[in-house]
Amino acid sequence: MNKKLKIGMTITGHYTIPPPKDIIYAPMVIAKAIAEGLTKRGHEVYFFAPKGSKLEVSRIISGDIKPLHGIRGKKELKILSGKYVGPVERGKIYFLWDQYFISLMYKTAIKNNFDILHIHPIDTAIPFGMAFEKIPVVYTLHDPIYPWRAEVFEIFSSKNQYLVSISDAQRKPAPKLNYVATIYNGINLKLFPFSAKSKDHLLFLGRLLPTKGPDIAIQAAIKAKEKLLIAGTPTSGQYWETKIKPYLGENIKYVGNIPYNKTFKYYGQAKALLCPIQWEEPFGLTFAEAMACGTPVIAFKRGSVPEVIKHKKTGFVVEPYNKKGEINIEGFVEAIKKIDQIKREDCRKWVEERFSLERMVLEYEKIFLKIVNRHR
The missing domain is CATH 3.40.50.2000 (Glycogen Phosphorylase B;)
Known part of the structure; x- marks a missing residue:
């Protein structure tokens, strides 16, 4: 110095x-x-x-x-x-x-x-x-x-x-x-220890807002026939009542807001973190936190996503819209089905080197x- x-x-x-x-x-x-x-x-x-x-x-x-x-x-x-x-x-x-x-x-x-x-x-x-x-x-x-x-x-x-x-x-x-x-x-890598094995569910973690896309994560999980945990700040209003609450049940579970010092447990247990963002994300700290735990990330190609996630190596970067100009839920579903192709060790190494x-x-x-x- x-x-x-x-x-x-x-x-x-x-x-x-x-x-x-x-x-x-x-x-x-x-x-x-x-x-x-x-x-x-x-x-x-x-x-x-x-x-x-x-x-x-x-x-x-x-x-x-x-x-x-x-x-x-x-x-x-x-x-x-x-x-x-x-x-x-x-x-x-x-x-x-x-x-x-x-x-x-x-x-x-x-x-x-x-x-x-x-x-x-x-x-x-x-x-x-x-x-x-x-x-x-x-x-x-x-x-x-x-x-x-x-x-x-x-x-x-x-x-x-x-x-x-x-x-x-x-x-x-x-x-x-x-x-x-x-x-x-x-990120402090000591707070996000590597997890070599996951459980059999997907994860959405973040604010429950339209820009973060928890409703899209739900639809993708349903179509992929996968279980999904939703963690985030409790919310109310029309968005919660119409886009999230009706789908909660045995396969789509809301676990509430998770204290920051306990998020690593949820990251490490998930097969993948779903981030169907609907805005130009400047960075996406949850991406790096999840990958540090070995969990691959699936996100739409918006903002910084291609810089933070290495496509096909630490997750999947999905085109946000299909040929009809609609939100590309099918692209998300395809990525979910390929998630076993990603090595959790590669996710951790990527974060250690860059974040x-x-x-x-x-x-x-x-x-x-x-x-x-x-x-x-």
Whole structure:
């Protein structure tokens, strides 16, 4: 290591780190891993997060604010549960919590001569970066780059602000932004031990949303005459009532939301993880987690899927639509029937080579050192 850096980091003011058990928030897993990994590498990492957060870093700075999740529904924010508060208004309230920690981080960084900042909520933070041009800042992009987001990045761009994409596919909508690297998300392989043998069922694990495609996974499993376990955040509403609940039974079972530290058991027991995604997935952390356990992944060819899954080696990458322009459930069924062709050892090896936590931390360290040297 060439230089010991003083780094400020933040991700959200909504939740403590780690988040409550009922919350699935993959970017927080990554943010925590990077922060703790760089601390172990000898850097001074100051993480700005709500009271109650627990990380193995140099210092956690919380100010005077509790996490939004912790006071929601109480007197302080009774308005959040009001019938007149829509998603736009609610989003504005969420932004206030992020902005508090971002402003606190900049204030602390200036006072204590931080070398670099690493921020995850870019939509909230990028105007701050433009206003404080002397401090280099890196943003990790966790979401798709929609046209409006690309335009905002361009408007508030400045020479001290750099973007890290988590896949090459993520860059396609806006290839000319100020990217400094593509760094694939990494996972702690100790938390996802290899399982040489599986049980006789398939798995869907993730948020139960149309974009994740649990309803398609159900239909594919039924047509393939396979058993399917569905694990994910409990949900209600028309989607659950019409697309998922009617099919639950002996062969299609819903097992509820699984705590993150227990997901490896479900990955390791499955013949395959089904990911019939209906959006341009920026990375897909569950793909890597499943493969680390030896479980092949079947996913539609959307977003980063071809980068994360090696077709016919660690799973199957399926064309999302058939010749009629319909969702290609039959392609998924064909892949399910071929799943025994995949060697579970190959899945594990692939993740060890490309998606380890250690590799991710080293790549962030390399980029941070490069940027800091550039701004001296």
